[in-house]
Amino acid sequence: MKIYRLEAIQNLPISQKEAWTFLSDPKNLKQITPDYMGFKIVSGLSEKIYAGQIIQYIVTPILGIPTRWVTEITHVEDGNYFVDEQRFGPYDLWHHKHFIKPIERGVEMTDIVDYKIPFGFLGRLLHPLLVFPKLKEIFEYRKKALIEIFGPYSK
Helix, strand or coil: CCCEEEEEEEEECCCHHHHHHHHCCHHHHHHHCCHHHCCEEEECCCCCCCCCCEEEEEECCCCCCCEEEEEEEEEEECCCEEEEEEEECCCCEEEEEEEEEEECCEEEEEEEEEEECCCHHHHHHHHHHHHHHHHHHHHHHHHHHHHHHHCCCCC
């Protein structure tokens, strides 16, 4: 069983509170997701993120085929981090940690995604050709979108 990891780190010129308010609100995911993904929240929104929250999405990651994705927010430390885990969707395992910490003149956001793809040997063959490049592309899009929203970080 192969479990992969993707890490993304980005600095933003905003306060920890502002970062938390934006990043912990699932309604904002659409703004930082490529349009071709057809991202749509089906259910599970609330005023404030909480452990045990179930959120359902529809995404179209490949060939425009709609895919239902259900995640659970499993851990929340208000202002600092939260974890979402896939309960139903395209991966055999999806465990996504979101960390926010204050730094000089802003915050450092760290995303750590541990994931396992289905289809055994075929999945392992497709990982470097399709899955990993697509995930990197999505996180690069997020990075650019957050810069457009909050501006670039400069020391």
